[in-house]
Amino acid sequence: MINQEIKSYFPILNQEINGHPLVYLDSAATSQKPVQVIEALKNYYEFDNSNVHRGVHTLGNRATEKYEGAREKVRKFINANDAKEVIFVRGTTTAINTVAQSYGRANVEEGDEIVITYMEHHSNIIPWQQLAKERGAILKYIELEEDGTISLEQVRAAITERTKIVSMVYVSNVLGTMNPVKEVAQIAHENGAVLVVDGAQAAPHLKIDVQQLDCDFFAFSGHKMVGPTGIGVLYGKQALLEEMEPVEFGGEMIDFVGLYDSTWKELPWKFEGGTPIIAGAVGLGAAIDFLNEIGLNNIEQHEHAMAAYAMDRMSGIEGLQIYGPKDPAKRAGIVTFNLNDVHPHDVATVLDMSGIAVRAGHHCAQPLMKWLNVTATARASFYVYNDESDIDRLVEGLRTAKEYFNNVF
Amino acid sequence: MSFNNLDQLYRQVIMDHYKTPRNKGALESNSVNIEMNNPTCGDRIQLTLQVEDNIVKDAKFDGEGCSISMASASMMTQAVKGKDVETALQLSHIFSDMMLGKEYDDSIDLGDIEALQGVSQFPARIKCATLAWKAMEKGVKSEEKS
Numbered sequence: 057m058i059n060q061e062i063k064s065y066f067p068i069l070n071q072e073i074n075g076h077p078l079v080y081l082d083s084a085a086t087s088q089k090p091v092q093v094i095e096a097l098k099n100y101y102e103f104d105n106s107n108v109h110r111g112v113h114t115l116g117n118r119a120t121e122k123y124e125g126a127r128e129k130v131r132k133f134i135n136a137n138d139a140k141e142v143i144f145v146r147g148t149t150t151a152i153n154t155v156a157q158s159y160g161r162a163n164v165e166e167g168d169e170i171v172i173t174y175m176e177h178h179s180n181i182i183p184w185q186q187l188a189k190e191r192g193a194i195l196k197y198i199e200l201e202e203d204g205t206i207s208l209e210q211v212r213a214a215i216t217e218r219t220k221i222v223s224m225v226y227v228s229n230v231l232g233t234m235n236p237v238k239e240v241a242q243i244a245h246e247n248g249a250v251l252v253v254d255g256a257q258a259a260p261h262l263k264i265d266v267q268q269l270d271c272d273f274f275a276f277s278g279h280k281m282v283g284p285t286g287i288g289v290l291y292g293k294q295a296l297l298e299e300m301e302p303v304e305f306g307g308e309m310i311d312f313v314g315l316y317d318s319t320w321k322e323l324p325w326k327f328e329g330g331t332p333i334i335a336g337a338v339g340l341g342a343a344i345d346f347l348n349e350i351g352l353n354n355i356e357q358h359e360h361a362m363a364a365y366a367m368d369r370m371s372g373i374e375g376l377q378i379y380g381p382k383d384p385a386k387r388a389g390i391v392t393f394n395l396n397d398v399h400p401h402d403v404a405t406v407l408d409m410s411g412i413a414v415r416a417g418h419h420c421a422q423p424l425m426k427w428l429n430v431t432a433t434a435r436a437s438f439y440v441y442n443d444e445s446d447i448d449r450l451v452e453g454l455r456t457a458k459e460y461f462n463n464v465f
Numbered sequence: 466m467s468f469n470n471l472d473q474l475y476r477q478v479i480m481d482h483y484k485t486p487r488n489k490g491a492l493e494s495n496s497v498n499i500e501m502n503n504p505t506c507g508d509r510i511q512l513t514l515q516v517e518d519n520i521v522k523d524a525k526f527d528g529e530g531c532s533i534s535m536a537s538a539s540m541m542t543q544a545v546k547g548k549d550v551e552t553a554l555q556l557s558h559i560f561s562d563m564m565l566g567k568e569y570d571d572s573i574d575l576g577d578i579e580a581l582q583g584v585s586q587f588p589a590r591i592k593c594a595t596l597a598w599k600a601m602e603k604g605v606k607s608e609e610k611s
Binding site: 074399400401405406408409425431432452458 | 471495505587
């Protein structure tokens with residue numbers, strides 16, 4: 057369960073920032089890392105480091121076993137049917153770009169539609185803008201409801217028989233909204249389209265079952281789920297991946313190289329050109345073990361409880377506006393807000409002076425900021441190492457910021 | 466809780482410029498129009514300058530951003546108005562040195578700008594303060610070329 061013991065595994069949290077104990081509320085940007093993950097990386101480099109899938113020496117075998125062992129951990133973590141469907145990439149951005157450049161180029165033609173939503177992160181907007189421009193396709197946005205949720209009526213209205221790709225975030229990095237991706241997958245399939253799910257904010261917080269969701273592609277990053285930076289996953293249904301061309305060519309991904317033509321390895325390796333992210337995958341495997349130990353269901357409950365407590369406490373601050381669904385059950389552990397008349401950067405600086413780390417800015421979601429009719433917001437996001445006392449500190453910090461700016465004005 | 470640190474950043478004169486910005490708006494007969502934003506945080510400034518005979522005759526700004534970026538824009542327009550282009554660029558250079566915590570040329574009267582010195586202690590906020598100055602530099606340089 058979520059308790060003080062969990063926090064003690066994160067060495068970075070045991071420090072003072074500007075004379076106050078650190079309260080880290082920016083996990084939606086990147087999570088902190090437990091000793092278990094740090095040790096796994098250290099251990100790999102101290103005892104097993106070698107290149108994979110080549111050579112016959114013992115270290116090479118050990119590194120390969122660890123790398124492929126991590127793939128199997130990921131397969132179980134998202135309940136993919138086969139480890140072949142798990143491709144290691146740099147992160148969510150690379151995963152989505154891979155789908156756009158490989159599946160997209162092969163399947164989207166002039167006049168076809170690509171459907172996304174107003175709440176996407178830039179990494180799930182720009183790859184589709186580029187693809188649409190290149191292919192002469194139409195990029196369409198699903199409108200949001202007033203509370204920042206997505207209704208299936210709007211989804212049905214946006215997806216047509218010309219739609220080839222629907223790409224949607226599972227959990228919004230700004231609103232915390234959890235989207236009905238399973239139902240959207242069904243609507244996409246009825247229209248002959250595929251569904252790409254941006255799972256960057258979902259994988260750290262919810263039990264993911266790609267078969268149950270029936271999504272065609274699922275992308276996520278290791279660093280937001282207590283793993284290292286530089287490792288992420290692209291899941292794709294085997295039948296789709298088999299048909300797709302690699303987007304990076306070079307070592308590791310080839311079967312046979314001739315003078316003028318080459319053939320590719322089988323899945324998943326044909327998508328992993330070059331020396332893969334071996335240590336990153338090992339670290340991600342350790343991160344998955346750590347999260348499984350706590351239990352994803354416990355984490356999800358904890359997130360809802362944190363969001364509920366934060367929204368309750370924060371709504372007591374006069375002039376503070378919270379964006380997104382009011383019902384904590386509809387959101388993950390992300391609370392985005394503004395304190396009236398005080399710019400979010402100024403709020404974040406005052407909080408930082410009190411040792412509290414929050415994000416301020418547009419959160420890489422400029423179209424959503426436009427929809428909210430704001431230029432910037434502040435965001436507090438919670439994870440396994442946060443508890444109610446952190447939120448109490450945040451509320452205290454916000455009251456201080458309000459008081460401070462009231463005085464200087 | 467002590468806020469000595471914060472007081473170094475949010476000096477009274479800065480908050481005054483934020484609350485009642487000088488030269489807010491847009492020049493109608495402008496010779497230069499520059500839009501700039503800070504892509505990491507969404508701050509945005511639109512600066513219009515009237516440059517004639519190598520003199521910045523008038524300057525106005527509009528935009529959205531935090532107290533530091535908007536106060537700095539207000540102070541910048543105040544500082545460069547009536548100055549020749551060389552002096553305006555020299556001021557920008559001095560301001561940049563000030564933000565980087567370097568020794569800076571104090572032979573020119575900096576007026577209100579000096580209040581922004583404390584920003585150099587807040588690395589995350591330096592870009593907020595320099596946005597308007599970068600826009601001004603771009604503006605007078607484009608005018609020089611044309």
